Amino acid sequence: MDKQNKIGKWIATILLAFVGIAFILPFVWMISASFKPEIDVFKYPIDWIPKHWNAYENYKDVWSGEHPFALYYWNTIKVTVLTTLLSLLVSSMAAYGFSHLEFRGKNFLFVIVLMTFMVPSASILVPQFLIFKWLHLFDSHTGLIIIGSFSALGTFMLRQFFMGIHKDYLDAGRMDGAGHPRLFMGIALPLVRPALATYGILRFIWTWNDYANPLIFLRSDKLATVQIGIQKFATESGAFYSLIMAGTVSAIIPLIVIFIVGQKQVIEGVALGGVKG
Amino acid sequence: MDNTTIKQVEPARGARKENLAGYIFVGPLFIGLTVLTIIPTLLSLVLSFTDWSFIAGFDKIKFVGFKNYSMLFDDNVFRISMKNNLILLLVVPIQLVLSLIIAVVIDRFVFFKSFFKVIFFLPYISSIVAVAIVFQLLFHPSYGPINQFLLAIGVKNPPLWLADIHYALPSVMIILVWIGIGFCLIVYLAALQSIPRDLYESADIDGAGSWTRFMKITFPLVSPTTFFLLVTGLISTFKSFDIIKVLTEGKPAYSTSVITYYLYTTAFENLKTGYASAIAWFLFGCVLLITLVQLNVQKRWVNY
Numbered sequence: 145m146d147k148q149n150k151i152g153k154w155i156a157t158i159l160l161a162f163v164g165i166a167f168i169l170p171f172v173w174m175i176s177a178s179f180k181p182e183i184d185v186f187k188y189p190i191d192w193i194p195k196h197w198n199a200y201e202n203y204k205d206v207w208s209g210e211h212p213f214a215l216y217y218w219n220t221i222k223v224t225v226l227t228t229l230l231s232l233l234v235s236s237m238a239a240y241g242f243s244h245l246e247f248r249g250k251n252f253l254f255v256i257v258l259m260t261f262m263v264p265s266a267s268i269l270v271p272q273f274l275i276f277k278w279l280h281l282f283d284s285h286t287g288l289i290i291i292g293s294f295s296a297l298g299t300f301m302l303r304q305f306f307m308g309i310h311k312d313y314l315d316a317g318r319m320d321g322a323g324h325p326r327l328f329m330g331i332a333l334p335l336v337r338p339a340l341a342t343y344g345i346l347r348f349i350w351t352w353n354d355y356a357n358p359l360i361f362l363r364s365d366k367l368a369t370v371q372i373g374i375q376k377f378a379t380e381s382g383a384f385y386s387l388i389m390a391g392t393v394s395a396i397i398p399l400i401v402i403f404i405v406g407q408k409q410v411i412e413g414v415a416l417g418g419v420k421g
Numbered sequence: 422m423d424n425t426t427i428k429q430v431e432p433a434r435g436a437r438k439e440n441l442a443g444y445i446f447v448g449p450l451f452i453g454l455t456v457l458t459i460i461p462t463l464l465s466l467v468l469s470f471t472d473w474s475f476i477a478g479f480d481k482i483k484f485v486g487f488k489n490y491s492m493l494f495d496d497n498v499f500r501i502s503m504k505n506n507l508i509l510l511l512v513v514p515i516q517l518v519l520s521l522i523i524a525v526v527i528d529r530f531v532f533f534k535s536f537f538k539v540i541f542f543l544p545y546i547s548s549i550v551a552v553a554i555v556f557q558l559l560f561h562p563s564y565g566p567i568n569q570f571l572l573a574i575g576v577k578n579p580p581l582w583l584a585d586i587h588y589a590l591p592s593v594m595i596i597l598v599w600i601g602i603g604f605c606l607i608v609y610l611a612a613l614q615s616i617p618r619d620l621y622e623s624a625d626i627d628g629a630g631s632w633t634r635f636m637k638i639t640f641p642l643v644s645p646t647t648f649f650l651l652v653t654g655l656i657s658t659f660k661s662f663d664i665i666k667v668l669t670e671g672k673p674a675y676s677t678s679v680i681t682y683y684l685y686t687t688a689f690e691n692l693k694t695g696y697a698s699a700i701a702w703f704l705f706g707c708v709l710l711i712t713l714v715q716l717n718v719q720k721r722w723v724n725y
């Protein structure tokens with residue numbers, strides 16, 4: 145690269161950096177407000193770096209105050225982890241079946257799976273609600289986990305990767321007398337591990353952020369997830385904006401961590417499948 | 422290959438075994454989808470022809486034919502919500518233009534590519550609830566930072582944003598664009614990386630400028646991606662619910678109400694199950710329509 149080009153590239157980088165900073169200013173404002181005493185939150189000009197620190201008190205109030213934030217957190221972790229695991233199991237089994245097994249009605253069933261993908265979730269909330277009442281799954285974590293675990297999208301995405309496994313690998317296992325359960329667990333799953341990681345992380349993020357399902361399928365406060373919790377907290381704590389911001393930061397942080405750790409998988413997954421939750 | 426050998430030796434048993442294994446593997450997903458999606462879809466179709474409230478019990482169910490559907494078109498709130506839904510769709514082209522510009526800049530003109538990817542992708546992975554709460558404060562009419570800034574640079578009467586009938590929907594759209602740019606950007610970057618570099622090199626030899634290069638090479642070659650993002654964007658914007666529920670609850674004066682939100686209040690606050698099911702099927706119909714149009718247009722419009 146010649147020198148002139150390089151200078152141009154640095155200028156573009158700096159300009160884009162300004163755009164990028166402006167782009168994430170809402171986050172910066174949120175974090176900064178969560179560290180401040182209440183009276184400084186709306187001070188103008190904005191102290192991006194707080195002049196008076198009140199971080200410890202704010203976060204302590206949120207985490208051990210009236211609203212059981214720790215409980216909301218625990219509920220969310222439980223639901224999210226179990227949904228992710230169950231969803232991975234169900235989707236990868238089906239993906240294996242649709243890619244490496246021959247059975248009667250396979251194509252027909254696959255078309256039906258794809259068709260369910262087109263039904264907007266809002267369109268079936270009412271009947272789902274009724275069915276959950278009948279099955280006694282309403283207002284339980286089990287119900288919430290079940291609702292997030294049967295994904296046509298996940299199956300479709302994983303199937304693409306299972307189809308990439310060459311028949312020879314599985315045939316070699318079959319020669320050794322392995323049945324399908326062992327072929328699936330021992331050969332196929334390890335080969336698609338990166339795809340499992342990608343889908344697992346995406347499912348984790350979507351479940352963690354899910355708002356509509358907990359809103360409709362949970363009622364008790366003691367079962368509420370973080371998303372429901374912070375909304376309640378925001379409407380009920382009125383004008384304590386520094387606390388509300390400490391709550392929203394707490395709700396986002398785990399995702400930022402997961403995203404930074406699994407950045408490559410998330411970005412590749414989104415780019416490859418072009419998936420959207 | 423292996424299948425045929427098995428079949429030759431033990432045709433019936435081998436095939437039956439493979440059938441059984443197949444059903445066991447796809448069974449859990451299929452049972453789940455049947456209970457959670459297929460039955461509800463049909464049930465909601467049946468319910469859309471009834472006048473019923475789910476707290477009343479099944480003996481109170483009354484079939485009313487197409488009455489719910491004909492009521493929809495006289496329902497003012499529904500019409501406003503539908504109009505708002507259509508206006509919201511403008512978010513998608515805005516997102517596409519902005520994200521394509523940023524993607525081209527990141528792809529060709531800057532250092533630290535992956536850093537920029539992460540920055541622009543952050544809103545997409547953040548929870549909509551948290552984002553909505555933060556923007557409620559940022560847009561606060563009197564002491565929100567946005568209006569304080571506008572006052573400071575000399576704007577006399579800054580808009581009241583979410584509290585103003587005329588500005589509420591545009592405010593929601595700004596937030597939606599902000600949330601969705603990252604997703605489009607990542608998909609565009611993947612598409613840009615798959616464009617062969619020698620195409621650009623030969624354009625350079627022909628003396629093409631940046632603009633010509635963009636119009637003659639980049640834009641046509643990412644058109645399948647644009648089309649894909651357009652369709653998924655239209656569908657997901659059409660289904661927006663969380664942001665409206667947390668940010669505005671359709672207020673002020675239904676100026677931000679959308680179909681999914683109206684469906685939610687009809688079903689779970691006003692408890693009109695039959696009517697809500699008609700709205701649900703209308704929504705489903707709209708999504709199907711977008712999908713069908715997509716399948717038809719795809720072949721003609723996109724350069725592969």
